[in-house]
Amino acid sequence: MIEAIAEAASCFFDASKVSRQKKDALFELAARIGVLAADTRSSDKAIEKAAAIERRKALKAGLEILATGADPEAFDRAFAQSKHRDADGDPGSELEWLLVRAGLRGIADDEHYSIVMRRMTAFLGAEYYDKAEEWLSDRAKRRRAKGESLVFPGELPDVIRILAMDKRNLERVLRAAGHEISAAALAGCPQESMDLVRPLYGKIGAAALEDDAARMRVRLSSDEIEQAQTAFLEVLRNLDERGELHLGPEDELVADPAYVAAITKAILSLDQTIIKGAFRQAEGALVATAMQGMEPEAHDHILGALSKKETKRILDAIDEADPLPKRAVQGAGMRLAERLFEAAAAAKAPKAVLEHLAAVRDWGS
């Protein structure tokens, strides 16, 4: 049984008892609350101001509770108590109370105005869906594009670019991750990632995702955004493991065994002095990504050559690295091999070592 139905089963309410005129008035009330939901995101004082001038009893009571900074649960409890002040058994008043509670609870939960509006107008029945759609489309058209982006170090933008090569893949991951995780993960991506995602949703949904990503950039810490990106990549990996993604051979998450063998062989052939010199210069993210495509003995060979401080730096980068598609892992390995080749050539390493490195550097060409 659907949890929401089970939880709310005691609230069955026959909205057909409420007149069309009352429902039209409640739609206008919902629209006012919808505007307020949008305004609260840009102004801390929006709720207080609205409470001060509001004349409808239920809404005024709810706004006053919200103005105290109540979280959704605290809001629900306090609003339920305030209900008894107005309870008169009139179905119209009851419906208004339910609608206001749903809308203000959504605001307390910092939901996007489109969700707040959908929640409220659902109480008016299916015949108000189109009216709400029209209202939301109009707002989505009038919204200003943010165009801001806060990029966290990480591979998600590359992954999104790869997934977008077949839109079904990107859409499958976004849908399976859900709105919250997707918006939080996109909060740490450049605008280019959002541009790839936007066409996969309708106008209203795209506006909601973009607004929420912009909102999360402000509200979430960098750790929280990174966690969301890791969760997003975890969803991707699970879908891939279940064979749910249509990835080309270059986009698979498991590296080509021949490539793994080649880079492992090249690393093991290297003198530890060369490793020490080359890895000191290399960025942690590049090394961590390249190491995803190596056998464990290559990891040991690399880490055994480094100082404690360098080892810690690389291990930290590995801890932070997300599982990446084959294409990204092999690309990082090829760039690393190029640097190692230069270091090995400068150190006059044996020909066989240079050949092993060149094989990785030129992989697939």
Added chain:
Amino acid sequence: MIQWNADLARRLQCREEEKKGLGPIIKRLMGLDRKARGEGFLSLDSELPSIDDPLLVIGVRLVMEGVSGEALEEILATYLLVEEKTGWPFLKACVTIEGILALSESDDPALMARKLLPYFGADKALAALEELEKDEAASQPEKER
């Protein structure tokens, strides 16, 4: 999560004959799921004119819009709660909502079926699954041809 209470159990009660109507509903939901997975969620727009259940139309439109998770569940539940449905219409609406939630999560159609079949009742679910799988197998060669 399965959550039952006495009121819901009463509301869901309907005749066995009526429950047979769940089969086509589940197949329809699986068809929508298959289309969304194959052609993208926005492709469901072309299916809307042929759907006569307002709750399913709203659910599909919300999913296309990208509404998901708890918000989707609660919005759809609200549409159900403001109508005094009992018996078969209530059961049908519950299955539709559960199917829409599975659709929004891009579930594999077979997984969706397994989420919906318990609504037939514990004793009938297995037989319904067998029948569904038989139908699916029968329609497969046709599609390939």
